[in-house]
Amino acid sequence: MTTYPEIKPEARQRLDAFAAQTGTIPPEHVLIDEYGEGGTFTDEFLNYCRDTGLSLDWVWFGEGNQTVAREGGA
Numbered sequence: 001m002t003t004y005p006e007i008k009p010e011a012r013q014r015l016d017a018f019a020a021q022t023g024t025i026p027p028e029h030v031l032i033d034e035y036g037e038g039g040t041f042t043d044e045f046l047n048y049c050r051d052t053g054l055s056l057d058w059v060w061f062g063e064g065n066q067t068v069a070r071e072g073g074a
Contacts, residue, residue, distance in 0.1 A: 002032060002034045003039075004031060004032055004033070005031045005038075005039050007030045007031060011060055011062075012030075014058065014062065015059050018054055018059070024048075027044040028044070029042045029044060030045045052067075053067040055067055055068045
């Protein structure tokens, strides 16, 4: 049975703040647990991070820069 565990409120706040700042829509589900093992990031969340440059460390831990440098970017 697939479940979507909640994330820490602080991480949700950072994700929602980033989305508001960038005019994007944050993914509804960040974590997915298909096997009762605690879960992992959803493809939807990982794709959002890739597409927007959002840093996983910043969302999850509140550390580092909000965005990551993109290869070939300015």
